[in-house]
Amino acid sequence: MAAKSSAQRAGSRIQTPAAPAQIKSSKVSEIATSLDRLLHDPMRLGIASALAAGGEMSFTDLKAALNATDGNLSVHARKLEDAGYVACTKGFEGRTPRTEFKLTPAGRRAFEKYLDHMDALITASRRGQR
Numbered sequence: 001m002a003a004k005s006s007a008q009r010a011g012s013r014i015q016t017p018a019a020p021a022q023i024k025s026s027k028v029s030e031i032a033t034s035l036d037r038l039l040h041d042p043m044r045l046g047i048a049s050a051l052a053a054g055g056e057m058s059f060t061d062l063k064a065a066l067n068a069t070d071g072n073l074s075v076h077a078r079k080l081e082d083a084g085y086v087a088c089t090k091g092f093e094g095r096t097p098r099t100e101f102k103l104t105p106a107g108r109r110a111f112e113k114y115l116d117h118m119d120a121l122i123t124a125s126r127r128g129q130r
Contacts, residue, residue: 035114035118036110038079038085038110039110040114041076043066043072043073043076044076044079045114046066046068047062047066047101048080048085048086048103048107048110048111048114049111050062050065050066051086051101051102056102057101058098058100059073059101062101077101084104085110085111086102086104087101087102087103087104
């Protein structure tokens with residue numbers, strides 16, 4: 001029996017959010033509960049946002065951009081990596097270790113879907129206030 005990759009194992013735990021077309025006709029509470037819980041965490045959302053805007057970023061640059069600790073960034077980046085949203089490349093620059101992160105195509109799709117969900121939630125909430 002072949003071993004499952006960490007992304008496959010994590011994929012079985014990730015709740016798949018509703019498609020954006022379904023959101024437009026949904027109630028606010030339904031939209032809110034269909035958000036991608038993996039991306040909804042503030043640190044993981046920050047990582048995805050920074051990578052979406054900045055492309056590939058080093059661990060050091062990402063840490064500075066998010067004002068994160070080494071441990072906090074490592075834990076949250078690993079969760080995104082396990083889900084297949086972020087790719088991590090480790091190497092050396094001279095003798096100095098260098099870790100680079102970038103969004104995978106699946107991560108970019110999940111991030112775009114998350115933004116669509118948030119946009120729909122904001123729109124639905126504003127409609128309800130009128």
